[in-house]
Structures are given as C-alpha cells and as structure tokens.
Amino acid sequence: MQTKLYTPYFFLAPALITLLIFFFLPIGAALFMSFTDFDIYSLGKLSWARFIFIRNYAMLLSDPLFWKALVNTSYFVLVGGPLTIFTALTAAILLNSKFLKLRSLFRLAFFMPVATTLVAVAVVWRYLYHPAFGPINYLLSILRMTPIDWLGDPKWAMPSLIILAVWKNFGYNMMIFLAGLQAIPDSLYESARLDGANWFQQQIHITLPQLAPTTFFVVIITIIGYFQFFAEPYVMTQGGPVNATLSIVLYLYQQGFRWWQMGYAAAIAFVLFILIFIVAMMQMFLRRRQEARA
Amino acid sequence: MKMVTESFDHRLIRFTFRLLLYSGLILASFVTIFPFLWMVSASLMPSGEASSFPPKFIPEEITFAQYRLLFERLNVGRYFLNSLILAIAVSMISLFVNSLAGYAFAKFYFRGKRPLFLFLLSSMIIPSQVTMLPVFLLLKQFGLLNSYWGIILPGMASIFGIFLISQYLKSLPDSLIEAARIDGAGNFQIYWKIILPLAKPVLVTLALFTFMGTWNDFMWPLIVMSKESMFTLPVALSNLSGEYVQDTELMMAGSVITIIPVLVVFLVLQKYYIQGILMGGIKE
Numbered sequence: 409m410q411t412k413l414y415t416p417y418f419f420l421a422p423a424l425i426t427l428l429i430f431f432f433l434p435i436g437a438a439l440f441m442s443f444t445d446f447d448i449y450s451l452g453k454l455s456w457a458r459f460i461f462i463r464n465y466a467m468l469l470s471d472p473l474f475w476k477a478l479v480n481t482s483y484f485v486l487v488g489g490p491l492t493i494f495t496a497l498t499a500a501i502l503l504n505s506k507f508l509k510l511r512s513l514f515r516l517a518f519f520m521p522v523a524t525t526l527v528a529v530a531v532v533w534r535y536l537y538h539p540a541f542g543p544i545n546y547l548l549s550i551l552r553m554t555p556i557d558w559l560g561d562p563k564w565a566m567p568s569l570i571i572l573a574v575w576k577n578f579g580y581n582m583m584i585f586l587a588g589l590q591a592i593p594d595s596l597y598e599s600a601r602l603d604g605a606n607w608f609q610q611q612i613h614i615t616l617p618q619l620a621p622t623t624f625f626v627v628i629i630t631i632i633g634y635f636q637f638f639a640e641p642y643v644m645t646q647g648g649p650v651n652a653t654l655s656i657v658l659y660l661y662q663q664g665f666r667w668w669q670m671g672y673a674a675a676i677a678f679v680l681f682i683l684i685f686i687v688a689m690m691q692m693f694l695r696r697r698q699e700a701r702a
Numbered sequence: 703m704k705m706v707t708e709s710f711d712h713r714l715i716r717f718t719f720r721l722l723l724y725s726g727l728i729l730a731s732f733v734t735i736f737p738f739l740w741m742v743s744a745s746l747m748p749s750g751e752a753s754s755f756p757p758k759f760i761p762e763e764i765t766f767a768q769y770r771l772l773f774e775r776l777n778v779g780r781y782f783l784n785s786l787i788l789a790i791a792v793s794m795i796s797l798f799v800n801s802l803a804g805y806a807f808a809k810f811y812f813r814g815k816r817p818l819f820l821f822l823l824s825s826m827i828i829p830s831q832v833t834m835l836p837v838f839l840l841l842k843q844f845g846l847l848n849s850y851w852g853i854i855l856p857g858m859a860s861i862f863g864i865f866l867i868s869q870y871l872k873s874l875p876d877s878l879i880e881a882a883r884i885d886g887a888g889n890f891q892i893y894w895k896i897i898l899p900l901a902k903p904v905l906v907t908l909a910l911f912t913f914m915g916t917w918n919d920f921m922w923p924l925i926v927m928s929k930e931s932m933f934t935l936p937v938a939l940s941n942l943s944g945e946y947v948q949d950t951e952l953m954m955a956g957s958v959i960t961i962i963p964v965l966v967v968f969l970v971l972q973k974y975y976i977q978g979i980l981m982g983g984i985k986e
Binding site for chain 2 (some may be wrong): 417527540541579636674
C-alpha cells in the first residue's frame, strides 16, 4: 500500500498516547512508589515521600493481614476457579446435546448473571444469605437442615462468596466452551460410538482432549479475574467476619485509598501482579508440555 | 427405517435421558434466574414485608413506594444520569480511538508493528490495580477527581478493543482500500467512509462491551468519585447498602434500577456480545 511513512503513527497516536499516560508510565510510577513511604503527608506534598528501598516488601512479608489476604485469595482462586470452570463445562456439554429444543432460552438464562452489575447482585445475594429471613436458609429449613449464618460465620463466609462468584461467572466460560464444542467434528463421536464407547467415555476421551486449547484460555482468564476479586467482599462482608474474606485487592484498597499508605499499597499491587504472572506462566508451561506430548 | 427397528429398551433409556436433561436444565435455569425474580418481587413490597419468616416471595399488594423514595429522596436520578453519561461517553470516545489504532494495525505496514502488537497483547496480563495509585495521583494533580474526565480519560483506549477491531479488519479485503485510494481518497477519508461502515458489527460489539463494562465497573469509580453528587449507580448502591442495611425492599429497588438498563441493552444486542466473547476467545 502506498502511504507516507508516518501515516500509521497518526492513526496509532491517540491510543498509544492514552495508554502511555494512563497505563504504561503508571506501571513504572507504581514500581517506584512501592519503594517509597508514600503516605497521607506525601499526598499533600509529593516530595515528602522518601525512598525506603524494599522496606515495604519486607513489611508485607511480616504483615499477618497480608498473609491472611493472600491465603483467602488463594482459597477463592483455587476453589472458586475450578468450580466455575466445571459448572461452565457441564452446562456447555448439556446445552450442546443435538436434539435439545429451546437451547437459546437456556443459554440466555445461564448467561444473565454475567450481563448484570456485580455490586447490584452482591446486594441481592446479601439478602438471599440473610440468616433469619433469607430464602436460602428457608430452603434449608424445608429440608430440615440447621440454618447457616452464611456471611456471619468465618467458616462459611468465603464459601458463600464462592457460590456467588460461580453463579455470576460460569455463563461467560460456558459460552466459550460452547463455541469450542461446536468445532469438534461429529465424526469423532460416531467412530467412538461404533467402538462401543458410552456417553460418559465419549466426554472423557473425545470432548476433554479436543477442548484442551479452549480450557487453557478459560483457565487463564478465570484465574486472572479471580485474583482481583474485590466488590463481593467490599459490599457483602467488608472483609469480615474476622478478616475471613479479606482479599488482596480489598487490602490494597484499604491501605491505599482508606489509610493512604500508597507506597505500601503499590507494593501489594506488585505482589499481586507477580502472583498472576507466575500462575499464568505455569499454565503456559503445562500447556506447552501437554502439546509436545500430544 | 431405523426408528422402527429400535428396541423398546433403547427408546426407554433415551426417553429417561431426555427427561433428566430437560428437568435438570429447567431446574438449573430457575436457580440461576431466581435471584433476579426475587429482587424484582421484593422491590415491589412495602418496607418490612420481605423481612418475614417464612419469606414472602410475591408482594401482597404491589407498591412503587421504594422507587419513589429512591428518586425523590435519595437522589438516584442523579446517579443514574452519571452512570449513563459515563457509559455513553466512554464507549463512544474509546470506539473512535481504538478503531483508529486497530485500523493501523490491520491495514498498514510499519516498522515494529508485530513487536508492538505482541507487547500490547502481553501487557493485558497486568492487573489494573497496579496503575490505579499513580493514575489517581495524576488525576488529583490536574484536579480531575470527582469529574467525568477522571473516568473518561483513562478509559479512552483499551488494548482489548484495539485487538478486537484489528482482528476484524484484517479479514476485510485490501482491494476496497486500494480502489478508494485510486479514486483519490485520503487515509482519513478511507477510514471514515469505507472502514468504519464495513466494521459496523465489530464496532457495535466493542461499544456494547465498553458500555456494559463502564456501567458495571465499581472499583475505579469508587476511588475517583468521592463526592456524593458524582457517584455512579454501583457506588451509590454500595454506599446505601452500608446505611440502609435493614431496608431490604429499598435495596432491591436500587438493584433493579442498576441492573435493568444494562440488561435491556444486553438483551437487545446479545448477538453482538456473544460474537465478541468468541472473537476474544480465539487465539491466533
């Protein structure tokens, strides 16, 4: 194509300048901040922040609240992530049944939570979980089970948030799985049937391996998203009871934007980034090895 | 025919399988939409009716008192307007900015294009919380906290948007552009008169994603908008839920107001939304 050399840069400029100012430079700035004692006084006068090298990171390592947040977040990611993906996969496989009527209606129902506002559904679920008047405990009482103080019991608070997260998010992954399923050729299933494989065996030996690339993508986006969970505990539990639902991002928010310990909060942000990076790399590595074996 | 030769047992198994599948799916759909049904129902009850045991699922007498209270006393009209202005402004401006860049990546050859594209893509892994602190300070320095700009400016460009548009534009034939160039059209004219109209499906998809993302976003507006009159609906809702913890019916009405607009937009344009998920999901 005949164009002047600088033409493409004109088209790129607005986006790149925006990204530079509001994304790439701030990453550097945040790294720098994480090595300073930036606090509420520095907020008044930036030059009051002092360089303290890695003291924020050292402090994080001995901060029991940070460890609590790290453990809670890992709990959320490691239990909530697989549950979400498993629910999504099950729903996708069922919806992919060939003879199924009303497929788009079911699909829409499962997808509805994804399209809605997290804060609003968190408010709704807070009342669904109400220990005395909530419909969930009412259901338990019909089933003659003892009522649960869902959000008030440190043991149950995190499972409650996980159930909400699975409900809210599985529809998104389900859509991606559905597309992956539709790309699997029918002939594979037919020959498996001829070999006498039952429905369950077909899912294990054909569907799962064929879906591996899709699953890889779904796992990555789910992990990245779940590491950043914030609105659920903010709205429903404020991180309680006794910090049972304090997440890394909630702790970052409290340190950075409630107590204005912004240097410390920046260090938390970088630890979060490193965690996400490591997990994504591990996934990538596993995937490569799997591909090499196949 | 095959059907005739099928044994009774076989048909019975198949019938049971289908029965189980349909009842399972219907039950699961009901559980999935139950929170929404309950939200709407409780929002139409007078104060206190939803807080009873056993819980009431249908209002005895429908009342709009909660909605009236929200709009007349609790300033929800203003929050609604804030949310709407921001969601529309961010989607329109970012559509323009991202489509310009997406066009450059899809249809131009320039030095460092491939590395730049890969660099942008791989930086999508960086969580937004990393940049929140410095961007907050930047906005504070320029007096842009508690203004629409605090949300519009950082939202003007998105790597996902650039990626989505460039993937779509790559599939358009170059011959259209060449023909226009022979007719003497300038680069911007080609972008405006040829590329944009052809890219309409992906533009709708991206606008929808951005609209819903901005409307539903919580953490960034919570940080930038500390002044009550600048709250977006999610921020106002979380603020109200702190103050009006006991008032179930009022909070449900607030949730309905927050959810309905974005749900309607989604329902009307869901085809485009699903296309966007799939395009984002397909890795090269």
